[in-house]
Amino acid sequence: MSSPAAYTPPAPLQGSARLWGTIALSAATFMNVLDSSIANVSLPAIAGDLGVSPNQGTWVITSFGVANAIALPLTGWLSQRFGQVRLFVTSVLLFVLSSWMCGLAPNMNMLIAARALQGFVAGPMMPLAQTLLLSSYPPAMAGMAMALWAMTTLVAPVMGPLLGGWITDNAHWGWIFFINIPVGVLAGFITWTIFHKRETPTRKLPIDTVGLGLLVVAVTAIQMMLDRGKELDWFHSTEIVTLTVVSVIAFAYFIVWEFTDDHPVVDLKLFKVRNFWTGTVSMSVAYSLFMGNLVLLPLWLQQFMGYTSTQAGMLMAPVGIFAIILSPLVGKNIAKFDPRKLTTFAFIVFAVVLFMRSHFNTSADFGTLMIPTVIQGVALAFFFIPLTTITLGGVPADKIASASGLSSFARVLGGSFGTSIAITIWQDRTTMHHAQLTEMINRGSNASTSALAGLNASGMSTDQALSQINRMIDQQAATLAANDVFYASAVIFMVLIPLVWLARPKRMGAAAAKEAAAGAH
Structure with missing residues (x-):
């Protein structure tokens, strides 16, 4: 292993190598950012297809975010342990694999696990893409390099909802993840071809395994508490109380440990x-x-x-x-x-x-x-x-x-x-507004009797008319809650x-x- 002190940064890339390197790094960044927004408009379709509530469908978003957050502090250690180029290409290829797993997921548990893996391996991609891009350009062109990179990260959130919506309406929702496969494979191949001879030196560094473990436990427990609290009636549930206690204890120990450890995560x-x-x-x-x-x-x-x-x-x-x-x-x-x-x-x-x-x-x-x-x-x-x-x-x-x-x-x-x-x-406010609006539907209300009469006159039975009114109340309650x-x-x-x-x-x-x-x- 070479010594970090003796390391001399490689010269900037030239010509077509710089062009293709920029395209590959930008494509990987685009794929990463796209995946953070592409699933937003597809949640109802995913939840319906997998037989869960839309609230549970949001776990597709939160599992990615939590795993991504946990991976971010590890990027520096991983890049010094394995090298920036190896880590970036490995992250891209694992992102492709996890995207394939997401698209094939037969149930919500598998999808959440695959999204968590996807979020974790995505963690190093953004900072390393920027680092490798800057190393490809001379200092005088660093501003242009960053402008290109920034434009990629801004275009992706625009394309995400459009692409996700179109795919969900015209094909299986799994394709919002499958489209990453060709992009990721090409980006990984081109990046390795161009950058593998520009690998950074590696060295064995200590890692704060205790701090990392406490962080994972604390963050995972509190996210599960937030995600499952509604359906388990919050602190009336032993599971929610347990998750809260575990999170608080782990976070308290984490703070104390990080302030005293020589190499905090x-x-x-x-x-x-x-x-x-x-x-x-x-x-x-x-x-x-x-x-x-x-x-x-x-x-x-x-x-x-x-x-x-x-x-x-x-x-x-x-x-x-x-x-x-x-x-x-x-x-x-x-x-x-x-x-x-x-x-x-x-x-x-x-x-x-x-x-x-x-x-x-x-x-x-x-x-x-x-x-x-x-x-x-x-x-x-x-x-x-x-x-x-x-x-x-x-x-x-x-x-x-x-x-x-x-x-x-x-x-x-x-x-x-x-x-x-x-x-x-x-959801809580929707329930509250629904209860308040429902109280107004009674025999003494001229508006409700008039609405029932109108629906009856259109050929609906009383039960059908009441069902129709309830749907209208659902819509109004959800709108007021939003x-x-x-x-x-x-x-x-x-x-x-x-x-x-x-x-x-x-x-x-x-x-x-x-x-x-x-x-x-």
């Missing part, structure tokens, strides 16, 4: 840096709100508004239009502005978007539903890069990689938790703004700027 001492903890907390909470509403909206559209998967995908896709246009401008000019002001603007736009959605009703047309989605793209452009700039500003240069990994871990984990919490609150979630999310975004202003942004060096661009996606 997560460097919690970074939270002593004001900019880091304010940025990370703001990013995690904001991303949890964003992801929760991103999953809730297509579920509501398909379950209660009569939208097909394709139509839901068409409504969700425009979120990336302004993000694609504005993100390069924000990234290029970030040094000219106070990132706290840009983040504040993003949070206000998010709040406005969610406030608009909180006034949706069952007669809202496609255009009305799409307007907030288009506007949300503006918030995305001014959200990730400035907030990542705040988070990494002031972190010592030798801690930038650890800080970027830890903030990404917190963000991805926040997204998984936010998805579970949003869907749970939506409005509640949207409104609460808008309020939380506004409450987050003072937290951002606790930070004291500092200018970042070149290394931190590169990490900011990576962490932003």
Whole structure:
């Protein structure tokens, strides 16, 4: 094994090798990001086909997110142990294998296990794709390399809902995973062909197995508690109480262990840096709100508004239009502005978007539903890069990689938790609104007797008429509940703004700027 001290970085690639290397790395990144959004509009179809509730269907999203978050802190250790090129290509090929397993899954348990594997092996792909891409270009062209990489990560969320919706409506949902196979195989083959002679040196490093084990137990237990709480009646269930106790104990031991271990899997001492903890907390909470509403909206559209998967995908896709246009401008000019002001603007736009959605009703047309989605793209452009700039500003240069990994871990984990919490609150509020609306259906209500009479006159029996009214109540209750979630999310975004202003942004060096661009996606 070569010594890290003697390692000289290879010269930048030239000509067609650089072109094909960029295409391969971008394709792998595209495939990774696409898979984080492509399943959103397919959840009702997946849940129905596998015989589970739509609430259980969200485990397809959360299992991927939790496993992905757990893998992120391990990327640095794995890349030094096995080499960046080997790790990246192995991750891509395992991603292909797990995608194939997802598409063939005969039941929800197998699908969740395959998605967890997919999320775990996807963890190293994003940071390593960025690292290998930067090594392919001379320093003077690093900005262009990052712009190409950033565009890939922004186009994928636009394509995900569209492609997922079309596939679900026109073929078996498994094809949303099968399409990764040719892309991944080609990306892995081209990357290995071009980069295998540029492998980084390897060395045996200690790994914090105790800390990693405690982290896996704590995160898995709390995610299972959030996912299963609704159907098990929360703390009336022994299983939920047990999961909560296990999570709290494991997390407490994890914190103590990480502060005392010489090689912690997560460097919690970074939270002593004001900019880091304010940025990370703001990013995690904001991303949890964003992801929760991103999953809730297509579920509501398909379950209660009569939208097909394709139509839901068409409504969700425009979120990336302004993000694609504005993100390069924000990234290029970030040094000219106070990132706290840009983040504040993003949070206000998010709040406005969610406030608009909180006034949706069952007669809202496609255009009305799409307007907030288009506007949300503006918030995305001014959200990730400035907030990542705040988070990494002031972190010592030798801690930038650890800080970027830890903030990404917190963000991805926040997204998984936010998805579970949003869907749970939506279902609870739906039940409450349904009960309140049902109370109004009685013999003393002129509206209900008139509606029954009208339905009877159209040829329905009394039972059929009552069933029809109940379906209308279901739709109204779910819509009111979704409005509640949207409104609460808008309020939380506004409450987050003072937290951002606790930070004291500092200018970042070149290394931190590169990490900011990576962490932003």
